[in-house]
Amino acid sequence: MKESITSTEFHFILRQARNVMNGHMHANDEDVLAAVGQMAIERAEQSAADLPDELAQVIRMIGNIREREDFDRFRERIQPFVRPMAEVTDMELKKMFPKVKNLRMPKFAEAVRKELTYLGWNDPGTNRKYIVFEKGGGFTGFYGQFRPSGKKGVCSICNGIDETGLFLTETRHAGGETYTKRGNYICTDSMACNRRLDDRTRFDEFIRSVKNS
Numbered sequence: 001m002k003e004s005i006t007s008t009e010f011h012f013i014l015r016q017a018r019n020v021m022n023g024h025m026h027a028n029d030e031d032v033l034a035a036v037g038q039m040a041i042e043r044a045e046q047s048a049a050d051l052p053d054e055l056a057q058v059i060r061m062i063g064n065i066r067e068r069e070d071f072d073r074f075r076e077r078i079q080p081f082v083r084p085m086a087e088v089t090d091m092e093l094k095k096m097f098p099k100v101k102n103l104r105m106p107k108f109a110e111a112v113r114k115e116l117t118y119l120g121w122n123d124p125g126t127n128r129k130y131i132v133f134e135k136g137g138g139f140t141g142f143y144g145q146f147r148p149s150g151k152k153g154v155c156s157i158c159n160g161i162d163e164t165g166l167f168l169t170e171t172r173h174a175g176g177e178t179y180t181k182r183g184n185y186i187c188t189d190s191m192a193c194n195r196r197l198d199d200r201t202r203f204d205e206f207i208r209s210v211k212n213s
């Protein structure tokens, strides 16, 4: 089985499956439910540019989802097709953050890395949030000051509503004399953020907004 879809595509397909499950929980009209199922399949099929036949077959099972158990089984069938984010070695981490002493990064199991577009973790000792993602066959990473607000808000990365905090980055301009500060409200819980992230362009836009400041 080829690992052919990304984490965001995985979450997008699961969102369609969830729509079908919720439809069956809240509606009875067979025609409406059939239409909801058909639309979910079509949208899921459009999630990835080049769907292998094996995966396309599994996606068509979305139409048979009725309850939570069906959804869970569907999720298990799709999961093997997801390409996990690569593992970051200690050496790569050191290379990304050469000035940070004793940096600890949580370990992410393969099943978890299938759900991730980025690795994000909070370092309460320094009030920082670290963000690492794959780029050009390697990794790139940065950190910003981060303080959870304790309030719910819209996240700049996943567009979901959850507890957020202000992620503050500082970029030194060429020449080195001036700085620009940039703030984005993002999810405190980066794992939950990744699980909601079903559109890669949103993450890329966030990166651009931090880097071009």
Ligand SMILES: [Zn+2]
Pocket (backbone or CB within 6 Å): 155, 156, 157, 158, 159, 160, 186, 187, 192, 193, 194, 196
């Ligand atoms: Zn988020």
